[in-house]
Amino acid sequence: MHALVERMRQQDMRALAKAITMVENDHPDKLTLLSDVFSQKKHARYVGITGSPGAGKSSLVNRLITHIRSEGKTVAIIAVDPTSPFSGGALLGDRVRMNQHFTDDGVYIRSMATRGSLGGLARATKDAVRICDAYGFDVVIVETVGVGQSELDIMKIVDTTALVLTPNSGDVLQIFKAGIMEIADLFVINKADLPGYGKLKSLLKELIMMSKTDEHEKAIVKTITTENKGIDKLWQKINEHHDFLYQTKVGTKRRIMQQELEVYELIREEIWRDVEKFVEADETLQVDETSDPYKLARDWYQQWKKKGEV
């Protein structure tokens, strides 16, 4: 058993933080650590909260934390916020949260930093969720800013994804984005006291009708974070969806599919970790301004296959 995992079993929060840093930095021992982490898997509920900037996700999550804690459950939040360290952006939101939950051992809040490599952040986030699960949190919330391709990918690890919308016209376009109807298990209309609430709700209803599958019928929850309204309902709907997933074959099918995709992704990552060394060390691979990248790539790979170096 990895020393960090041992320490996590003794509820050492610093070990938890260190383990997440290891996956963030793509440490070579990562897979060994994560297998040990996986062996400690408990039964945390994985919840995703996503939506465009300004939809009020942070305040909503903050209220949700308080609600979950009032039920005696512990909760970890993985905030995927591509905000620069030199700015005050993420800090603003996190400070508010920290102030409120800082002294509470039942709450762990972690911001994930953007890594340079495409997909690196998604990978690290999934690993961080597993680490929080192994630590023993009852609920793990993944909060992502915006709905881009990486965000959609991140959400493949959670059981239930809530898409947070507001009744502003600009935000309505969010629901037309590709993949949204597939990724969102339920919709939250936040700031529901703003004008446009009715219009957004009927639009959502229509879309839900149009994209009906054998999955759980997607709920629409109305929240007003500033007045703490609708948070209990949101938590109830998240749990209903979770129960549906764990009491029906649909959920099993979905989890197996997610697992499969993840294994593929991990294999892909492992291969590249190996091959990258060869590419970087290969002095015959000369890239200059005028060279054809497509030809260089194809030729290098053909050569390398012949040599049989893996």
Place this chain on the structure above:
Amino acid sequence: MHALVERMRQQDMRALAKAITMVENDHPDKLTLLSDVFSQKKHARYVGITGSPGAGKSSLVNRLITHIRSEGKTVAIIAVDPTSPFSGGALLGDRVRMNQHFTDDGVYIRSMATRGSLGGLARATKDAVRICDAYGFDVVIVETVGVGQSELDIMKIVDTTALVLTPNSGDVLQIFKAGIMEIADLFVINKADLPGYGKLKSLLKELIMMSKTDEHEKAIVKTITTENKGIDKLWQKINEHHDFLYQTKVGTKRRIMQQELEVYELIREEIWRDVEKFVEADETLQVDETSDPYKLARDWYQQWKKKGEV
């Protein structure tokens, strides 16, 4: 020479569209096609326009098209808009543009669809830019919605990236995102007649000061699209940055780095294309709900390496 590339040389726009569809669908002959495309590389200026939804990118690009056309130059627009086909979202913006430039052979507008695989969209977009260059457009504009990790990756192909902001408080947070100061070569404050313009400008100035490098000093351009104000200045600043890149060592260094990253990415893609077949055909790889994905991936890869099958 690939038949499509031959036809593109004769200014056949349908061949251009078909070639882009090939890279979008990740066609097996893609790399061969793209090498032929690369051999036809002209000297198009690659311009990136990015920013959050609602910043007015589409209207801005529309004005920019008109301006570029007035100089007698041809222009292709690759719009990376993850909008679902069953919605009217993307169509709205594109229709407006189409109406105005539809009969103009000097303008080509193409929306790229989101592919399932992470990074697939970024890859296809870069290829599409090259295809438009080979066709002979003077300017290729890549327009992306939002600034996520995939978007940052897409922008690695362009010479000059303009980040479009508006003086709304929500949008200000955009500039704090990680990678923005690195990716944005110049800033556009659009809808500059809205309150908050002065505040945003001084904030930007401060950030530019803080992150000063040996690169070109990042300009701030003020535009009001509805009044067609600032478009000429924007085009001028884009060209100034472009000239800087092609007249100094900084630009050469940057292009070689981009080329290198691209070759790595292409090799990575090629390898996976091969290995994926083995993974999918391997019936010994059994994934179920409780299996440890990290162990499965590691074990499978070790086994596969031993067999030496590539």
